[in-house]
Amino acid sequence: MLIKIAKPSDLHESDVTPESIYLSRRRFMGGMAGLGAGLALSGHAQANADYSDVPDGDAPAWLKEKISDTQWRAITPSDPDKDKIAPFDDASGYNNFFEFGTDKGDPARHAGSLQTEPWSVVVDGEVNNGGRFALEDFAKPSQFEERIYRLRCVEAWSMVIPWLGIPLAEIIKRADPTSKAKYVRFETLVDPDQMRGQRSSFSIIDWPYVEGLRLDEAMHPLTLLAMGMYGRELPNQNGAPLRLVVPWKYGFKSIKSIVRISLVEEEPVNSWQQIAADEYGFYANVNPEVDHPRWSQATERRLPNSLFSPNTIDTLMFNGYADEVAEMYAGLDLRKNY
Numbered sequence: 001m002l003i004k005i006a007k008p009s010d011l012h013e014s015d016v017t018p019e020s021i022y023l024s025r026r027r028f029m030g031g032m033a034g035l036g037a038g039l040a041l042s043g044h045a046q047a048n049a050d051y052s053d054v055p056d057g058d059a060p061a062w063l064k065e066k067i068s069d070t071q072w073r074a075i076t077p078s079d080p081d082k083d084k085i086a087p088f089d090d091a092s093g094y095n096n097f098f099e100f101g102t103d104k105g106d107p108a109r110h111a112g113s114l115q116t117e118p119w120s121v122v123v124d125g126e127v128n129n130g131g132r133f134a135l136e137d138f139a140k141p142s143q144f145e146e147r148i149y150r151l152r153c154v155e156a157w158s159m160v161i162p163w164l165g166i167p168l169a170e171i172i173k174r175a176d177p178t179s180k181a182k183y184v185r186f187e188t189l190v191d192p193d194q195m196r197g198q199r200s201s202f203s204i205i206d207w208p209y210v211e212g213l214r215l216d217e218a219m220h221p222l223t224l225l226a227m228g229m230y231g232r233e234l235p236n237q238n239g240a241p242l243r244l245v246v247p248w249k250y251g252f253k254s255i256k257s258i259v260r261i262s263l264v265e266e267e268p269v270n271s272w273q274q275i276a277a278d279e280y281g282f283y284a285n286v287n288p289e290v291d292h293p294r295w296s297q298a299t300e301r302r303l304p305n306s307l308f309s310p311n312t313i314d315t316l317m318f319n320g321y322a323d324e325v326a327e328m329y330a331g332l333d334l335r336k337n338y
């Protein structure tokens with residue numbers, strides 16, 4: 001057991017001490033070493049996730065306020081050697097965001113052109129309570145939480161990133177799905193004026209970038225809608241102002257800059273499936289036993305690394321979250337449903 005998130009039911013009165021609450025924007029309870037397995041909510045974890053070097057962003061006042069009110073409820077990876085939080089420069093400089101280009105540096109170079117304010121999100125489909133919501137109103141009713149998760153890309157690199165956001169389940173509950181809702185479909189903004197990758201005639205993606213989850217996956221307590229990372233708002237290249245984070249799935253499921261969340265009856269076709277269905281499936285659960293047709297998924301390069309020190313580690317089933325999520329896939333052939 002490497003990473004475990006506390007269910008609200010695991011919280012005891014004595015755990016919710018002022019110490020276990022998020023301390024300040026610049027000093028998170030991000031203890032990793034010494035936590036041991038299992039829950040650590042007492043607030044006595046090492047506050048060793050120091051974000052003092054992380055540059056200030058330019059978040060609107062409401063978002064700053066939400067961030068400063070974040071509750072530390074995440075349980076962090078417990079392997080102090082392997083699961084170090086990636087330096088902010090790696091997490092915000094080595095990205096996949098094809099709307100801004102295909103090179104890992106393109107998103108950081110070009111995503112500054114994205115206007116993230118004002119931003120609204122449409123919630124529609126099989127819901128009783130849909131509509132278009134200003135991001136601020138969308139976020140307001142929920143308490144921000146920090147979640148320190150591994151992100152494992154299908155390309156076999158990985159990082160540990162401290163996200164800030166709200167459980168997707170809260171948004172879905174508020175939308176009040178009808179009995180027909182079986183899946184959740186997500187869309188990224190389409191705006192070629194702001195997103196130069198969408199202007200490129202060489203692009204292999206049929207915009208918008210689309211992703212999907214089964215309803216039970218979307219409702220799982222690990223599934224996060226992130227609006228920040230490293231104690232600040234999301235940099236544009238990481239999917240500002242709103243992105244999904246599904247830590248037991250390959251990174252392509254974690255769709256960025258979301259403008260639409262639809263509850264639907266049929267399994268959505270996600271962008272990578274549309275491009276190469278024999279290589280990228282709907283489920284995309286991290287699985288070291290099912291290789292990509294063109295490369296092994298048994299190991300990963302954990303960033304930060306270098307040519308001389310590739311920092312190769314074993315990939316874990318469900319990215320180390322099997323205890324929390326494996327039961328959702330009982331009886332499912334994971335070789336067929338990759």
Ligand code: MTE
Pocket residue numbers: 091094095096097098099151152153154188209237238239250251252253254255256257
């Ligand atoms: N979302 C959109 N809209 N466009 C993309 O190209 N790339 C995905 C995912 N979300 C992508 C996206 C892939 S392949 C990965 S690995 C993660 O974002 C990378 O997230 P990061 O750049 O924040 O590490």
